[in-house]
Amino acid sequence: MVSVDFNADVGESFGIYSLGRDEELLAYVSSANVACGFHAGDPATMRRTVRAALERGVAVGAHPGLPDLVGFGRRSMDLTPGEAYDLTVYQIGALWAFVKAEGGNLRHVKPHGALYNMAATDFRLAEAIARAVYDVDPRLILFALSGSELARAGERMGLRVAHEVFADRTYQSDGTLTPRRSAGALIEDPVLASRQVLRMIREGKVRSVDGTEVPIRADTVCLHGDSPRAAEFAREIRRELELAGVSVRPPGG
Amino acid sequence: MVSVDFNADVGESFGIYSLGRDEELLAYVSSANVACGFHAGDPATMRRTVRAALERGVAVGAHPGLPDLVGFGRRSMDLTPGEAYDLTVYQIGALWAFVKAEGGNLRHVKPHGALYNMAATDFRLAEAIARAVYDVDPRLILFALSGSELARAGERMGLRVAHEVFADRTYQSDGTLTPRRSAGALIEDPVLASRQVLRMIREGKVRSVDGTEVPIRADTVCLHGDSPRAAEFAREIRRELELAGVSVRPPGG
């Protein structure tokens, strides 16, 4: 049976500050990327989030980010590969401990924000991150933008890589995402979003904004949690996929 | 053969800032307490320090502290037990990942500074810390002030506890350390310091500043790294103990 993973970023609250609709999203995803305290998250939030994910049978992954809380890890920084390695190891470990304490297993790692974007195109950075994941635990699955340098680096390192696609974003003819600020960047209709995902899964293709067919591999679908309709969108896409015979479950699961 | 552990705090540099004489100290201790990024230390320093300790065959432990870099974790904070639990789990995990990446095993946990002091007298805090250690890995050895609430909490939890004594500090008749600012708080002569340690190991006693004999258990001896003579002092005490037939090795080793 054909399957795909649904993942979402959770655990992005910090101290008194609440962010996201984790409880709702966890009902629809199969993998949860938990913030690790650098771009978001704090020890108490991590514990609560890991517990909530495990209770729902959602696979837990680390979501390491840049050390930039005020910028939510979205501002590129001029990191050396060594610095990227070190902050990835640190954050994976911090989250691992909560998963261990809660009786679960850490399953995957997905870099956050600017770290994810930089690693998608900078092979040396990608390699450092892949190596960090491998050195902490070679069984961890690396989530990376489909077709990116990070996916390539992970595969070279011998890691299992989950190629990530986006349900609610359109693609350009070179396989990259249409920038958020461009017209037509977002897909707001869950039925259209589901169709895009289904084609990616079944045919390994996506139709770009200018109409060309682009090859793409879809192991895991990223769902955004920062809109009020996030959970509803997730639920509808999941239902559409299940109606089409695609089961939603974690990669390697 | 009688043995005792020597431990020292290392990895307390941060970014561009260098602190301590780790290289020298690692030559004389059997256990290294590595700062985990809250009161001191950063991911790069953690990696380098773990590597240096493992290369010298020194047992590596986590040294979690309060989230207070500017105060070096030395200022008491009004933490709930839950907060203490969470920040201990987080920091153990962060360090564990570097030890794992470097091919070693994490061996122990010793709280730092104000966290150590608060846990010595506050049983609820002590229990939370002991539980955090246990939940991450019940094989970890908890380093705690000899006879303290933390030692007691660790034992109740089922952890192996290394009771810690100080070579360069005098004791009061209730078994607590003479406060640093009091006259006679420090023992600066390594021969006298060695004798105090030897009695603790062999007879389970220490003579307090007012002359009474106080029962004490000495599994591990803390050596301070923040004085220029730290390494020399460590070397001399180690030599004295070895001459007296006491071997220096990690607890549980």
Next chain:
Amino acid sequence: MVSVDFNADVGESFGIYSLGRDEELLAYVSSANVACGFHAGDPATMRRTVRAALERGVAVGAHPGLPDLVGFGRRSMDLTPGEAYDLTVYQIGALWAFVKAEGGNLRHVKPHGALYNMAATDFRLAEAIARAVYDVDPRLILFALSGSELARAGERMGLRVAHEVFADRTYQSDGTLTPRRSAGALIEDPVLASRQVLRMIREGKVRSVDGTEVPIRADTVCLHGDSPRAAEFAREIRRELELAGVSVRPPGG
């Protein structure tokens, strides 16, 4: 004409994290205490908040807190008076610059959370904070718990002090607030809250929870912004006071 000040804590968002209902509250208060980046707030939030307050003619004050973002400055810390002095100077300056850049004048200083509470009872800490305010600008008005050590320290220093009372909290017979977790700590009815404030202003008295009359000075009334009904509560109290002939305006204004 009799007047009183209404103050509220604002500018407590941080980066992507939004907190409080500043826009609504600014419509009803005469003084705004703006977080300065230690317990909450960041440079962008400070600029926006200062601008919003000045646009509404609300007097702007600095709201310095402990360096504890994850604990929102609510956890007591063992600060020396020197440390309290330094962090108060720093935060007043940071906020002053935004007020200056926006063309306004900084009017007051009110310590936040645990710093406020510690300074209410610890005279040395209170003195250090009062001195910090004085040294930066002796024209600044110090907001302090009515009758507290901080109020006393400010007056000794020669500062104008605004004695602060709470509309929505009950008092004990020694003049302190009934702890939040006790029954009867909160006054949820704005009419009752207004009557308590009116008596404080006109008679200099408050009736404690056990029925005794306690002398109290009320220069400024603290309104909390962290409940959904905060703005409504503020509006109702303000209306009640104005109906009773009390005008709401900043101290010294």
Next chain:
Amino acid sequence: MVSVDFNADVGESFGIYSLGRDEELLAYVSSANVACGFHAGDPATMRRTVRAALERGVAVGAHPGLPDLVGFGRRSMDLTPGEAYDLTVYQIGALWAFVKAEGGNLRHVKPHGALYNMAATDFRLAEAIARAVYDVDPRLILFALSGSELARAGERMGLRVAHEVFADRTYQSDGTLTPRRSAGALIEDPVLASRQVLRMIREGKVRSVDGTEVPIRADTVCLHGDSPRAAEFAREIRRELELAGVSVRPPGG
């Protein structure tokens, strides 16, 4: 009489961590750039440093940096102009308060590290920083790399700008510094360094590494404090310049 300013970065310690040879350097410079707590420095260090500079009659300036303590503000970050404006305002204010509390006047602003470098070539960022300085106090002097976008932005804004040159660095034919890692980047002989500075002051020229004459304006000379010989180098250059009839004093002084 011809004069030039000597400036150095000071106040870069943090908490328990000591960095630099401030005491020695302050004896030879006329302007001190004091770190403001983002890339280095903390409230206590700022107070001590401001006091030490004022006691020696050294002009005090703010040295705002990126919010990156672990990277010492040396890693470029993808800041918006608005973010650069806000963090500059914040840091100037924080330092201003210490200068005010110590009875002095804040004289200048010099961005640090990556912020300085980015502002040298990115006009929008430069403009935001210049505007921040102007908005806080239009009398402040902006220190900027000689001939840079930041110098240009400051002048357009109506600020006094001190064009900064380096005594111990060589220049390329386009007027930029030879990158540190290139051969011949550093001038280690204080006599040669003094000659380079003298020509810059008297003739407005510097000979580049490939022998061409490059026009340059030298209002202030940056002296580095991070080498063991820093103070000696500063003293020797100062003596050479004074022997040549150039007095060392702050710009606008």
